[in-house]
Amino acid sequence: MSCFVCGDKPVARFREDWPTVEVAGLTVHRGCQRDLASAFDGWGRITGPDEPVIRWASNLSVPPRDLRELWVKLGYMTPEQAAESERIYQIELDATLAEYTRQRAEVGYTDEEIAEMKAAFGPGEEITDIITGKKFRLPE
Numbered sequence: 731m732s733c734f735v736c737g738d739k740p741v742a743r744f745r746e747d748w749p750t751v752e753v754a755g756l757t758v759h760r761g762c763q764r765d766l767a768s769a770f771d772g773w774g775r776i777t778g779p780d781e782p783v784i785r786w787a788s789n790l791s792v793p794p795r796d797l798r799e800l801w802v803k804l805g806y807m808t809p810e811q812a813a814e815s816e817r818i819y820q821i822e823l824d825a826t827l828a829e830y831t832r833q834r835a836e837v838g839y840t841d842e843e844i845a846e847m848k849a850a851f852g853p854g855e856e857i858t859d860i861i862t863g864k865k866f867r868l869p870e
Contacts, residue, residue: 735762735800769800779806782814792819831862844868 734756736742748759758766772793777785784807785792792798792815801807807815839847847857853870 733757733759733762734803735759735765765796765800769797769804769806772797773801773804773806782811783818784811784815792816792822795819827861834859834862834864 733742733745733748733750735758736745745759745761748761750757750759751763752758753763753766754770756766773779775787776793777787777790783792784798784801795816798807798812798815802809802812848868851857851868853868856865856867858865
């Protein structure tokens with residue numbers, strides 16, 4: 731029996747023998763239960779469900795794609811809302827990454843950020859900022 735959450739994704743074939751349970755009349759792998767619960771819970775925490783772009787009420791950001799895909803499958807949002815939400819998500823992500831990159835080029839890292847990196851990796855270690863790709867050595 732196919733899992734409602736992952737049944738149409740390539741990863742599902744590796745989960746053929748996983749135990750399944752029924753949640754709200756839907757068959758899901760035990761490992762996918764949390765995703766479905768997040769979808770049910772998350773829908774109650776969005777702004778207007780009839781808006782063209784679905785956003786979290788708490789911070790007005792667009793929810794992640796996996797939740798949006800489940801909401802379409804559940805019939806909570808339309809494929810058109812999902813497509814427009816994805817378009818806006820990408821625009822906002824690009825703007826956030828551009829601002830991060832600009833700030834790092836102009837200001838660098840705060841003393842607190844450097845202290846945290848030293849605590850995590852050790853003084854004198856070479857670090858790569860995975861967003862900008864810039865490499866730098868932590869002070870001793």
